[in-house]
Amino acid sequence: MASDDELSLLVIVVDVNPIWWGQQAQREPEFTLSKCMDAVMVMSNAHLVMTRSNKLAIIASHCRESHFLYPNKHWKAGDFAGDESSCGSRDGKYELLTVGNDLISEEIKNLMERTEVRGQQTETLLAGSLAKALCYIHRVTKELDAGQEMKSRILVIKAADDSALQYMNFMNVIFAAQKQSILIDACVLDADSGLLQQACDITGGLYLKVPQKIALAQYLLWVFLPDSDQRSQLVLPPPVHVDYRAACFCHRNLIEIGYVCSVCLSIFCNFSPICTTCETAFKIALPHAMKAKKKKLKPTT
Amino acid sequence: MATSSEEVLLVVKRVRQKKQDGALYLMAERVAWAPEGKDRFSVSHLYADIRCTAMATSSEEVLLVVKRVRQKKQDGALYLMAERVAWAPEGKDRFSVSHLYADIRCQKISPDGKSKIQLQLVLHTGETTNFHFTSESSAMKDRDAAKDLLQQLLPKFKRKANKELEEKNRMLQEDPLLFQLYKDLVVSQVISAEEFWANRVSMNSVDHSLTNSKQEVGISAAFLADVRPQTDGCNGLRYNLTSDIIESIFRTYPAVKQKYGENVPHNLTEKEFWTRFFQSHYFHRDRISTGSQDLFAECGKLDEQGLKSMVGQGVRNSMVDLTSLEDKSLDEGYGISSGPSTSSHNKTLKENSNAAIIKRFNHHSAMVLATGLRKQDAQNEQNGETSSTDGNSKDSDFFQPSVKKVKLQEAIEYADLEQENGRKPVALNLKKSDRYSHGPTPVQCQQYATSQDIINSVNCIRHEIADYTPRLTQVLSSSTASTAIAALSPGGVLMQGGTQQAINQMVPNDTQCELKHLYVAAGELLRHFWSCFPVNTPFLEEKVVKMRSNLERFQVTKLCPFQEKMQRQYLSTNLTGHLEEMLQTAYNKFHAWQTRRMLRKT
Numbered sequence: 001m002a003s004d005d006e007l008s009l010l011v012i013v014v015d016v017n018p019i020w021w022g023q024q025a026q027r028e029p030e031f032t033l034s035k036c037m038d039a040v041m042v043m044s045n046a047h048l049v050m051t052r053s054n055k056l057a058i059i060a061s062h063c064r065e066s067h068f069l070y071p072n073k074h075w076k077a078g079d080f081a082g083d084e085s086s087c088g089s090r091d092g093k094y095e096l097l098t099v100g101n102d103l104i105s106e107e108i109k110n111l112m113e114r115t116e117v118r119g120q121q122t123e124t125l126l127a128g129s130l131a132k133a134l135c136y137i138h139r140v141t142k143e144l145d146a147g148q149e150m151k152s153r154i155l156v157i158k159a160a161d162d163s164a165l166q167y168m169n170f171m172n173v174i175f176a177a178q179k180q181s182i183l184i185d186a187c188v189l190d191a192d193s194g195l196l197q198q199a200c201d202i203t204g205g206l207y208l209k210v211p212q213k214i215a216l217a218q219y220l221l222w223v224f225l226p227d228s229d230q231r232s233q234l235v236l237p238p239p240v241h242v243d244y245r246a247a248c249f250c251h252r253n254l255i256e257i258g259y260v261c262s263v264c265l266s267i268f269c270n271f272s273p274i275c276t277t278c279e280t281a282f283k284i285a286l287p288h289a290m291k292a293k294k295k296k297l298k299p300t301t
Numbered sequence: 302m303a304t305s306s307e308e309v310l311l312v313v314k315r316v317r318q319k320k321q322d323g324a325l326y327l328m329a330e331r332v333a334w335a336p337e338g339k340d341r342f343s344v345s346h347l348y349a350d351i352r353c354t355a356m357a358t359s360s361e362e363v364l365l366v367v368k369r370v371r372q373k374k375q376d377g378a379l380y381l382m383a384e385r386v387a388w389a390p391e392g393k394d395r396f397s398v399s400h401l402y403a404d405i406r407c408q409k410i411s412p413d414g415k416s417k418i419q420l421q422l423v424l425h426t427g428e429t430t431n432f433h434f435t436s437e438s439s440a441m442k443d444r445d446a447a448k449d450l451l452q453q454l455l456p457k458f459k460r461k462a463n464k465e466l467e468e469k470n471r472m473l474q475e476d477p478l479l480f481q482l483y484k485d486l487v488v489s490q491v492i493s494a495e496e497f498w499a500n501r502v503s504m505n506s507v508d509h510s511l512t513n514s515k516q517e518v519g520i521s522a523a524f525l526a527d528v529r530p531q532t533d534g535c536n537g538l539r540y541n542l543t544s545d546i547i548e549s550i551f552r553t554y555p556a557v558k559q560k561y562g563e564n565v566p567h568n569l570t571e572k573e574f575w576t577r578f579f580q581s582h583y584f585h586r587d588r589i590s591t592g593s594q595d596l597f598a599e600c601g602k603l604d605e606q607g608l609k610s611m612v613g614q615g616v617r618n619s620m621v622d623l624t625s626l627e628d629k630s631l632d633e634g635y636g637i638s639s640g641p642s643t644s645s646h647n648k649t650l651k652e653n654s655n656a657a658i659i660k661r662f663n664h665h666s667a668m669v670l671a672t673g674l675r676k677q678d679a680q681n682e683q684n685g686e687t688s689s690t691d692g693n694s695k696d697s698d699f700f701q702p703s704v705k706k707v708k709l710q711e712a713i714e715y716a717d718l719e720q721e722n723g724r725k726p727v728a729l730n731l732k733k734s735d736r737y738s739h740g741p742t743p744v745q746c747q748q749y750a751t752s753q754d755i756i757n758s759v760n761c762i763r764h765e766i767a768d769y770t771p772r773l774t775q776v777l778s779s780s781t782a783s784t785a786i787a788a789l790s791p792g793g794v795l796m797q798g799g800t801q802q803a804i805n806q807m808v809p810n811d812t813q814c815e816l817k818h819l820y821v822a823a824g825e826l827l828r829h830f831w832s833c834f835p836v837n838t839p840f841l842e843e844k845v846v847k848m849r850s851n852l853e854r855f856q857v858t859k860l861c862p863f864q865e866k867m868q869r870q871y872l873s874t875n876l877t878g879h880l881e882e883m884l885q886t887a888y889n890k891f892h893a894w895q896t897r898r899m900l901r902k903t
Contacts, residue, residue: 022758025765033762034769038776045773105771112766117759167740194741211794215785217776222789237795247741249733254741264731277733 008227009055009140009152010047011133014040014069016060016108017124018115020160020190031213036189037108039217040157044070044104045097046225055150057136058104060111061129063121068132069107070100124160127169130184134176153183153205155224162193174199185224189213194243201242204228208237249277307331317362318344365450367443369436372398379432381450384458386422388432398430402458408451410444418444422451469498478821485822485859522669524549540579553668556600608664620705808872816876819859823880826852830887836894849891856884 014036021033044056058069090098137152144150154177177184183205186196192209200207210219223236245254248269259268264278274281311327316334318325323336323343332351333342365381370388372379377390377397386405387396404424411419418440420432432447434440473480487494524546531539551558557578565574615624788794830848833841864877 018762019755019758022760022762023754025761026758032765034765035776037769038771038773041771042773042776101771101773105769109766109769112763115759115763117755122755164739168738171740208795211788212781212785215777215781218782218785219789222786235791235796237789238797243741245741247739249736252739252741264729266736277736278729278731 007053007055007144007148007150008051009057009137009150010044011057011059011136011152011154012040012044013059013061013126013129013133013154013156015124015126015157015159016062016111017122017160018063018112019117019122020124024159028213031216035214036157036159036216037104039220041101041104042217043155043220043225044100046221048097048100049094050225055140056100057133059129059133059136060108061124061126062111062115063117063124064115066125066129066132067107067111068136069104069111072103072107123163123165124158125166126156126158126163127166127173130154130156130173130177131169134173134180134182137180137182151181151227153185153227155185155187155220156196156199157187157189158193158196159189161191162195167195170195170199174202178203183228187216187220187224189216197240197242198244201239206231206236207240320362364454365447367434367447369434369440370443371433371435372431376435379447381447381454386451400424400430402451402454405451405455405458408448408455410448420444420447481818482821482825485818486825486855520549520552520669520672522666524553525665538579540575542575552672553665554600554604556603560600604664608660608667611664611667620708808874808876809870812867812870812872812876815863819863819877819880822859823855823883826855827883827887830891834890834894845891845894849888852884852887860884 016033021036025032040058044058048054048056056070060067060069133154137154141150141152174184177199182203184196184199184203185205186193186200186207188196188207188209197207199205206223208219208223210216226234243254245256246258246267247253248255248258249266250268250270253269255267255269259271260266261268261275261278261280261282263280264275266275266277268275271282273283307328307330309326309328311325313325313327316323316325318334318336321336323334323339326333326335326342330349331345331347333345335342362383363380364383365379367379367381370377370379372388372390375390377388377393380387380389380396384403385399385401387399389396400422404426406423406425409421409423411417411421418434420434422430422432424430434444434447436443473483483497487497531541551561561574565571569577615622789796826848830845830852833845833848836842836845860877860880867876
């Protein structure tokens with residue numbers, strides 16, 4: 001029975017950074033934002049069709065805002081019957097899918113039309129979109145009937161590069177998702193993103209860097225359509241090795257061994273007698289001259 | 302001396318009997334023995350009296366022979382020798398059953414009431430041998446004689462070294478890892494057993510002393526009630542006394558213990574003592590002092606004295622002193638003055654006897670409680686005479702007024718309701734706190750776009766999306782789809798990292814177990830080896846050399862077969878690389894030390 005099914009909510013966060021996509025259109029005309037949106041629509045239709053009780057939300061992550069492409073605030077399930085522009089499904093598709101697709105295309109057009117890029121706002125507001133996704137999931141969870149359970153996951157389709165300024169917000173979002181047992185999957189089109197790798201590792205999702213952008217729909221359907229229960233039964237790409245090294249505070253280099261101030265916990269790659277963050281003075285004892293080996297030590301060079 | 306008519310058939314000199322030197326004379330009708338230097342026979346047996354002879358080895362001395370002993374439904378005789386006990390069937394002169402005293406763990410006898418009078422020997426191995434004494438007249442006596450002799454002999458032969466062996470066995474049984482290590486190293490003769498136990502036995506003795514300090518079991522206050530008499534059928538009562546009850550009685554009433562010590566076994570047997578005890582009025586409910594020669598009349602008097610002293614000392618712990626909670630009258634109308642309620646004139650006879658019983662109960666409870674404290678006091682003070690054992694709780698000694706005050710304060714104050722007046726912590730003073738918000742991402746963008754680029758891109762995308770209609774039937778061509786699927790299938794481009802992570806699924810479980818055992822054994826040997834450095838003493842030098850040979854032996858006997866086995870199983874993963882590396886490091890160290898030693902010598 002439908003009431004016994006566990007609900008599954010998929011939130012797709014699509015990176016629609018206009019600058020990157022504009023440059024992409026010039027670089028590779030066969031894969032543009034339109035194609036990407038088509039692939040996303042195919043994936044969302046497939047998700048809705050898998051089980052009747054599946055839910056969907058799509059968020060467009062822009063450099064100035066995060067906008068819900070689906071569901072629309074003003075749309076209700078029974079509305080389409082009286083609408084003039086749509087007279088049912090033109091190609092025999094399930095009406096919900098038709099309406100959904102129409103909505104998405106309309107919204108993305110509106111969003112891109114009102115794009116204005118000012119100044120240095122060239123980076124995608126990914127952390128904000130993820131936070132909105134989490135809030136939406138939280139709201140839907142609260143609106144469930146008693147006894148219904150819901151499993152949710154977020155799929156991030158990332159195009160532009162990471163934003164260094166959003167690091168703290170991003171990490172907070174990741175930990176919040178981990179606490180709520182929400183998976184974060186990542187499908188990366190261009191450059192590897194360390195933040196998303198960490199997100200997938202911490203929450204238990206899948207990270208995939210797509211080798212061929214034009215086959216995006218295939219990758220989405222193969223890897224990201226099954227939910228977490230089904231993934232344990234499938235052979236999917238193995239997890240990526242995540243670089244968890246910290247960056248030193250002085251040069252922002254990634255280091256494996258360093259010095260940590262015991263007062264403010266800031267990380268340095270070289271010893272300095274005064275911590276530059278909290279201005280505590282330190283003394284360090286020089287190591288004694290090494291005597292003959294007494295313990296069983298592995299020779300490290 | 303032999304009578305004149307007797308013909309001496311055989312004389313054997315240098316024959317000992319009951320530790321005396323002498324000679325054995327076999328005559329026509331009897332066998333006799335005379336001590337050396339004497340001319341009278343001290344032992345003489347007619348052949349008619351002899352049932353059979355025993356085969357003892359020439360050096361053995363027979364301490365006791367018991368005839369008419371059955372074993373496994375065969376008649377025979379039991380022989381207790383100097384070092385062993387043996388039994389021979391009737392008519393035979395070979396022992397069919399023989400046990401060294403050292404092998405016997407304990408002996409058991411059948412209870413007195415049973416028709417069969419038996420003696421059972423339990424060996425260390427768990428085997429038991431039963432002997433049934435069937436002589437009509439003296440079976441009981443025979444059995445008891447045998448039992449007493451064994452009781453004296455067995456303790457002499459208890460192997461002292463057995464205790465250590467048992468300890469080691471216990472350790473091996475308790476710790477399966479240790480057992481496995483033992484099997485790997487000692488049984489396969491990589492190192493000797495002494496080396497193995499050298500470090501461990503010292504740990505062992507510490508543990509032993511710890512486990513010995515167990516808690517003492519207290520005495521149940523109802524132990525006297527457990528001694529329930531049963532009617533014997535003929536107007537008598539049977540009291541079943543176990544050693545627990547006896548111990549309880551001794552611990553609670555030291556006076557009884559004293560009496561026991563004085564009278565048993567000189568004047569009375571145990572049985573008689575206890576019979577007297579139960580018969581005495583001391584034990585009974587109504588203690589009417591008879592003034593007779595009752596053994597326990599004194600005990601009664603001592604108890605009375607003890608009780609009086611207890612009451613006299615009073616209660617020192619003022620928190621529980623009920624006698625101080627009396628109304629004290631100030632004046633008429635203020636409080637009630639109560640006269641002494643325990644005047645003995647007005648009591649009826651019934652009240653008197655009730656009072657006596659209550660007094661006995663109180664005394665009994667006080668003695669039971671005191672046993673728990675007596676142990677503490679005995680440990681604290683050398684001579685327990687000045688200790689306040691009977692009747693006083695230990696903490697009453699410490700109840701000075703200051704302690705009482707502290708206790709009262711504890712009861713009325715709650716720490717978390719107090720005001721917080723902790724020290725102010727040092728404030729953290731951060732100058733550049735924005736450093737924390739940068740993650741391990743580069744400070745600046747990799748790509749720098751000019752503003753013209755930006756404007757162009759935005760316009761481009763706007764144009765494109767303005768004409769956007771979803772064409773979902775043309776999202777994917779079959780060739781791109783199949784290349785994508787190929788990349789995602791096992792062995793494809795994206796699936797490369799998978800096989801390396803499943804190493805614990807690729808290697809079978811028993812190989813994993815064996816590898817673990819190898820690591821544990823190698824670790825043990827390497828620990829011995831590396832603990833020898835720096836080599837200061839000649840003992841350590843020897844040990845280092847020995848350990849190196851042990852390591853080599855380990856490698857040859859254990860590691861190489863394991864590697865061959867793995868090769869046979871076509872396991873490509875190198876599971877033993879690290880082990881070999883460790884061993885090689887040890888060899889290198891040994892080699893370096895040896896060359897240095899050679900150089901020093903020359």
